[in-house]
Amino acid sequence: MQRQNHPPQMFRCAYPVPYPSVRVTAPNRQYAELLLEDYTGIVSEFTAINQYLHHHFTLKGINEEVADLEECISLVEMHHMELLAETIRLLGVDPRYRVLRNNQEIYWNAAYVYYGYNVCDKLAADIASEWAAIAAYRDHLQRIGDPYIKELLERIIQDEYHHIRLFNEAMQKYCK
Ligand SMILES: [Fe+2]
Ligand SMILES: [Fe+2]
Secondary structure, eight states: OOBOOOOGGGGGGSOSSOBOOOOOSSOOHHHHHHHHHHHHSSSSHHHHHHHHHHHHHHHTTTOHHHHHHHHHHHHHHHHHHHHHHHHHHHTTOOOOSEEEETTEEEEOOGGGSOOOSSHHHHHHHHHHHHHHHHHHHHHHHHHOOOHHHHHHHHHHHHHHHHHHHHHHHHHHHHOO
16 A cells, blocks of 8 residues: 555654655564564654653643654654564464563563653653664665565654654753
8 A cells, every 4th residue: 555645743743755665575483573673662653652751741841842742753653564564464463562582582571761840851862762763774775685674764764864853853942
């Protein structure tokens, strides 16, 4: 399925380029295990979604602009999570909220979230988590040979750079 259209509430927080179709060349457990790390590992879309949502909830009434930004970006991370879930399924693995290491399942943990204390501390952690996500995706790009998956990861990275720009703008405005 071609994904040209973003829901309006996330439009501002997604890089304005369409997403590629979700496809794989062939099922591959090793690639699925790498993508599970991006999906629900420590540095993952699921951690980002929950971190930004917590920041959204706790900044409400304190800084509406940053609270709204956190929600908007978390919706884009939710879309990334969906794209990864579909890809992991096509690779032949059930996209449960866990990673697989040496055939052991390690389930996602709410302690992966950086909850934080104030606007600036939360924004700094959010920027750091975007950089960590980009580094992980770049590492996985090196290790995945499937051109369809590579195209998807490259597109997700564009959104993560966009998020760094948006979080940085908020930092400039409120954390001088
Ligand atoms: Fe993401
Ligand atoms: Fe992001």
